[in-house]
Amino acid sequence: MEFETRAIHEGQQPDPQTGAVIVPIYLTSTYEQQAIGQHKGYEYSRTGNPTRTALEEALGSIENGKFGLAFASGLAATTTVLSLLKNGDRIVAGDDLYGGTYRLLERVVKNWGVTTTYVDIDNLNDFETAIQPNTKLIWVETPTNPLLKIVDIAALANIARKHNILLVVDNTFASPYFQKPLDLGADIVVHSTTKYLGGHSDIIGGAVVTSNEQLYTELKFYQNAIGAVPSPFDSWLVLRGIKTLAVRMREHEKNALFLAKFLEKHPKVERIYYPGLASHEQYQLAKAQMSGFGGMISLELKGGFAEVERFASRTKLFLLAESLGGVESLLCYPAKMTHGSLPEAERLKRGIKDNLIRLSVGIEHPLDLQADLENALN
Structure with a gap:
């Protein structure tokens, strides 16, 4: 199916009980279990909620990814991705990036023992030169915030693969409609769904998309463990926005x-x-x-x-x-x-x-x- 069709239908089938065309807002924190250890796929809404599931399926589809995860903000999504790193790891990041990401890297992530090297985003050679044995991840935006520079995702993905490190692309400015980093070789895509995906300045949210099942399993664990997930209503609002993206x-x-x-x-x-x-x-x-x-x-x-x-x-x-x-x-x-x-x-x-x-x-x-x-x- 083409993008416009997937944005309207993926993860958003009519409700099987009522036939409701629009995904219901499941305003529940918990779910009845048939017996100890027996449930219908949902136990607690921090872990999973049907409205959020619909959103996550839609997010994965429109980014041409296999797995989507929704978060309470773009920075919550970023924090969850960076939770893949451990004490002693290093990040290489483009020097033109959102100020909130810089603040997170310098005033929070650095306290974990994870350091960041910033390089000239216009020079791919600088990325490779900055890679050290403990470098685990490259982080870029494209277009960048605020100078709207463009990073060659495919070329950078080749560098990342050569050194066996992850490439994460913040795709917020372009949106999945205009750019699909996973198709170009990125491992993980991050969004602030507050922006174009929501599209109406009425929610705060974030997203992570990947096609790597191992990464998804780790990220899903951190999503639940950290707990920065969107409410069912916010999930519904982003779903509504995606339909007209x-x-x-x-x-x-x-x-x-x-x-x-x-x-x-x-x-x-x-x-x-x-x-x-x-x-x-x-x-x-x-x-x-x-x-x-x-x-x-x-x-x-x-x-x-x-x-x-x-x-x-x-x-x-x-x-x-x-x-x-x-x-x-x-x-x-x-x-x-x-x-x-x-x-x-x-x-x-x-x-x-x-x-x-x-x-x-x-x-x-x-x-x-x-x-x-x-x-x-x-």
């Missing part, structure tokens, strides 16, 4: 490309980051690796932070807010918001300047969005 992503991309072309020529824009522009350094790689370029744009304004403040105060449709991937357009200032946990020197070294703005382009009419940006810039 394809339709929404096409609109997000169409609007983003339209606005990126407008912003690229605007005299007050110093630089724009969008992989769908031919001027993007990795445009050809993005075309080859992705079926679409997504709905995220970052730009640097002339005039520094003062101009950023003025711009943010003048938009009406682009709301100044954390997060991304909802139907409404959002404006984020990474230096103080998503990447505020990075020390200033580290942030600047990674190219996140004081004049950088990140836009999550929604599915409003593109001319209205253009007028909003034009008014804010002028």
